[in-house]
Amino acid sequence: MQKKFFIILFLVLQSKSALLWAQVEPEEIKLDTDQFQELFYESLLQKGIENYDKAIVALDKASKLKPNDATVSFELGKNYLALKDYKNAYDSFESAAAIDPKNKWFWIGMYDVSYETKNLSQGIAIINKLIEFDPKYKEDLASLYMGTNQFEKALVLIQELDETIGKTDRRELYKSQILSQGKFQNIEISNLISQIEKYPNEESNYLSLIFLYSKNNEEAKAFEIVQKLEKAIPNSEWAQVTLFKTYLDNNDAPKAIKAMNIVLASAKIDTKIKHRILNEFLIFTDINPQYGADLQKAVGYFENDKTVDEAKEVGKFFHVKKQWENAIKYYEISLSNGLGDTIETHLLLLQAHTELRQFDFVFSKAIALVDTFPTQPQFYYYAGLAKNQMKEFKKAKDFLEMGMDYVVENLDLEINFNIQLGEAYNGLGDFKKKEQYFSKANQLLKDKKR
Incomplete structure (x- = not known):
């Protein structure tokens, strides 16, 4: 009986010993936690000095101590992304999101990989998840729809954003790109009509609709919208x-x-x-x-408008109608603005004064222009023409001969020079040279008609 008792006691002690061996001492738990923290902080240190490989090694070791830690997976993703190891980066961010799907930064990590790899379809799936965290990501979704040519979805989303948070230059650019394809214009037209009914005092909707109708040559509809605009916003x-x-x-x-x-x-x-x-x-x-x-x-x-010299164009209008005083007034405005081709404007001005037989002005203006533009033959021509009319034939001849040297491939101007030189020599009594220049002018006229 006593022997049996000792055998039982021995078995009990043996089982207790086995249980004690299976338990982890508190010091050992603390040691694992300290080791995890050391490895994690080591990874942050290595990442900070761009030793991404070493950071990954430290995180892998830490992961073995804490196998399902979302933060470790997230840090692994960031390091893999820095190394452009996109597959491992995405997998790491995805693992983190699977552990803690409510942390938006894990989804942002996945989106960053999609952006870097230009995987737009994948990006759309992730951004729709991010929109649950923050509606501002709808802006990114609009860009992704544009990038994947999903224009109808993009247009609907742009219309929603325009109405809820207001227009932006980027979205307006997207919209213009979409609407350049006619098949989407009816969607936008319907939307604008609806917006005008909802918000009758929002001017931009009228203007966009007027533009679309005008672009489609629907002038009657465009005018109808302008009339609505006028009634709704009289001060527009x-x-x-x-x-x-x-x-x-x-x-x-x-x-x-x-x-x-x-x-x-x-x-x-x-x-x-x-x-x-x-x-x-x-x-x-x-x-x-x-x-x-x-x-x-x-x-x-329009004096500061660099696209069109409006004053000169008005001058030309009156020039064609032979309203020389009006033409001169606007040519002078053009020259005072200093816009466009000033040489052409000077020539038009000289011609207008010539038509009015204001030869003193023509000569003084032409001489000043010869000094400024010494290789422009037209200004010598007007100086010579003015002196011929003023009966100062010797000066006329001198200016015309100087200017003739600069005439290059301008048949009309060459004809005019020869006519004026003929006039100058006629006034000087040199009839031989007069005939020479008139004959030359006639021959050039015949050549021109061929």
């Missing part, structure tokens, strides 16, 4: 464009001029529209010259 500068035309057609000059000045002073209205309005008023002024001062004021709005 764009509404004045239509009002100007209406007043002008009704011969109501004071109101047309008022509307025109509002349009020309506006920073919102496209320059092409302003030029068109000025041209319409120019034609009106030709029939109603009493508004000449208003025309001159209107031209003044």
